[in-house]
Amino acid sequence: MSEALERIGQAAKNAAALAAKLTADAKNRVLNECAKALESNSGHILEENNLDLESAEGIKESFRDRLRLTAGRVKSMADGLRQVASLPDPTGEAVSMKTLPNGLTVIQKRVPMGVIAIIYEARPNVTADAFGLCFKAGSGVILRGGKEAIRSNTAIAQVFRGVLDANGLDPDIVQIITDTSRETAQELMRMNKYVDLLIPRGGAGLIQSVVNNSSIPVIETGVGNCHIFVDESADFNKAVPIIINAKTQRPGVCNAAEKLLIHENIAVEFLPVIVAALREKGVELRGDKRAVSLIPDIIPASEEDWRTEYADLIIAVKIVSDMDEAMAHIREYSSNHSEAVLTENYTNAQRFLNEVDSAAVYVNASTRFTDGGEFGFGAEIGISTQKLHARGPMGLKELTSTKYIIYGNGQIRK
């Protein structure tokens, strides 16, 4: 490990031990002051962001848009911190408590994670979001953002470090890795000695790279190849608005529907209706042979289509013989993020809920609800598609660990 990273890791570990001891009142005061300081330093942050944007000249506009800050976006970051300040502290509660026959009282207590590292792309708002959530959860945080956003990220983190310092707290509770080389990212992923949890936030490539290279425990977030199965008993009056909502309300996000599976017994009647409704919203249709045979101007879908998260106004349609074929298709192709069945049949609804192995499984509702805000968590750090530790939307609680504390009065083991 390089000396610079070793220093960052050790500083984070020390700072995290101090952060873990702060009361919720103290953390909330800091978060609210950070929000205010973001707003009052908006000018400087926007200047630094402008320098980042100048360096990113020539890069495509969607990328530059994610990188770009405005006074409004800085205000949104500040409001995000205020929102996190308003949420209950996730630590300190008893997950369970019991008194053993020998009189020992065993409490499983929710405690801070320790040091959390976040590797992300060129979205400066993640700097504020990640700090706010990790700090409120009592942890120290090491941030390694994309090189294109380095000036913006540093300016934002400097604001937080200044507030921590002014409150007599260790500014190393939040640290930015300014060396944005690939080698440093790789080294960070092996810092088990100092880092308890590593969360990648970004596209599928970034996430895969972290999963493959990290020896630190990782939570995999994000990829959503979400399916909706329209059963033969589906109520079309519910089905059409749900599909339109799941596909078009915000097509670029991970809980948007990407695939539509339709029971063959209703395909002749339902397919023209939903295709017309989707096209009216500007959605491109792709389909399997049977779909194409029913509506010839649907583009034939390739094998790759079934695995793709379009994150765009595109949907692929497949006609299936029954729910078993639909569930087998989901088992084979889904990223296991969110899937929905549209049905009025009780047994099929229950089977789909039980047998589809995804983070969120719906009956008669839009997949777009898989979201920490919608689920009432107040804020989220991402949506986990793995099965360990957290699955589905991750709020403050999912950023914590537990420990056992045991009150004895001289007990020894027999």
Add this chain to the structure above:
Amino acid sequence: MSEALERIGQAAKNAAALAAKLTADAKNRVLNECAKALESNSGHILEENNLDLESAEGIKESFRDRLRLTAGRVKSMADGLRQVASLPDPTGEAVSMKTLPNGLTVIQKRVPMGVIAIIYEARPNVTADAFGLCFKAGSGVILRGGKEAIRSNTAIAQVFRGVLDANGLDPDIVQIITDTSRETAQELMRMNKYVDLLIPRGGAGLIQSVVNNSSIPVIETGVGNCHIFVDESADFNKAVPIIINAKTQRPGVCNAAEKLLIHENIAVEFLPVIVAALREKGVELRGDKRAVSLIPDIIPASEEDWRTEYADLIIAVKIVSDMDEAMAHIREYSSNHSEAVLTENYTNAQRFLNEVDSAAVYVNASTRFTDGGEFGFGAEIGISTQKLHARGPMGLKELTSTKYIIYGNGQIRK
């Protein structure tokens, strides 16, 4: 990935989907039949174990002892399965349930993990323990044991596969990797496509290798460099039996005490008492300069001693100025498994419980209680020393995941 492993992974994934649908009654019947079948096939299992032992001729006796099966040990494995059958099914419960303002009912439900792989050393009993726990938790299991135990492991797994088959279930719910090469183990650790969780069971070397090489989520278990801090207010009548118990009741296990930190204000009085008591039990004493200056025949401890899990009748003693120094020493050297403070001071007890960041933290009790059985879990797969997913003793519940199921009636996102 080699074709053989690809086949094993695919078969495990398919079998796990079926295992996940079994009722507790069905799983318990299989576990009880497996117990019975182990006993009735005891002769064959012991023959195969004998062949393993013959191949392991010349290897040191402690290793051979772990490898060796007897009729009694086979009976113990069978009883272990019956015990697991008697425990409640960890899946199917609601972790939380709420109805959102829009009428959606969101249930976080405990569900099987999927496919669990276990990499372990030459202890054939792990084959039965791991199968029993994973199967009861509704998962499929891939077992990769040490090469020295391959015949024993295969014989045991064959018994389970026979029972599954006889019950009309997929025998691939439990599979043994018979190719015990290092390369195959490495490949197994990258099978994210099929394996949801990888648990290494064995010594520190095995665990480190898995942590460093696995891209599958891992739960790190086991290493225990456990500390007891004797505060100046400690009640010696409790302290002496607790220390003796924690060090000597079973010195080879991970929750045994390895280090003793003593407050300087009581060192002159307490050290001779505890040294005499430990020596009477055959414990070798090592110590820092101050301990050696008080009792000259204590062996001086090296820097390495402070990091070592002896797993033997050895303990290292350090005299500290106060609890802060004790906690700083623990922060630096502990494996964060189990630590205890012996004190009658309320504030110190609370501080130690809050600030020591280990899986189990005790006041006035032996560290030997960190155990799934003692905590009332009925059985355990190991003791996690990491912070993600599970920390401390891991029972059936820790082998499960969760998912969200959502009941709607046409809701779309605004």
